[in-house]
Amino acid sequence: MNTILICLSISFSAFNGEETLFEKEIQVLIEKMGDDDFEIRDKAYNDLILLIKKDDGYLLFPLLEKAIKNKDPEISYRAGMVLKKYYYILPKNYPYIPWIDMLDDDTPNKKEIVKKYLDMAPNNIEHSSSVAFRYFNYRIATMFYCVDLLKSGMKRSKVQEILNEMAEKEKEWWKNNRGRN
Secondary structure, eight states: OHHHHHHHHHHHHHHHOOOOHHHHHHHHHHHHTTOSSHHHHHHHHHHHHHHHTSTTGGGGHHHHHHHHTOSSHHHHHHHHHHHHHHHOOOOTTOSSOOOGGGSOTTSTTHHHHHHHHHHHSOSOOOOOSSGGGTTHHHHHHHHHHHHHHHHTTOOHHHHHHHHHHHHHHHHHHHHHHTTTO
16 A cells, blocks of 8 residues: 555655655755754655665665755765666575576576676686685676566565576585585
8 A cells, every 4th residue: 555655645745846745855855864863864864775675675766866966975885776776686595696597497587687797797716715705707697687677577475486496406506416526
């Protein structure tokens, strides 16, 4: 119900040029990120993070992008950090971004996707024995892929689902290949 109201509020606002209750509430949170009291700043920041991480979090973009240009450096910095949180998604039951080649085999154009995003990722990263840094460029490629999925309009929950499936596949790979690498 809130999602519908938010969508309607923003749609109506864009139509008639008036600021909606939703926009006013977000603006209050943005302004609180510049409060002298750290606890107030931090609560407003964390409230905005909770909102941006929802499937309709992209609706906050215009207000946050405007806030990035705020003369108050604290508001500007925190607004930028909130926007970045929209694109940062981890799998639910795995502490790392999975390798790009862990995409489901049924993913259309999987080979082209893997190549495209590996080409975007730096390949001069040294490999390590740590699981987190093993083939790190493959993990960075996945991050680029997720950002593009979100920018294309895919819901965060769907991107989360894809990452969860990839993580399960990577865990299975590690289980089957222990000691070989």
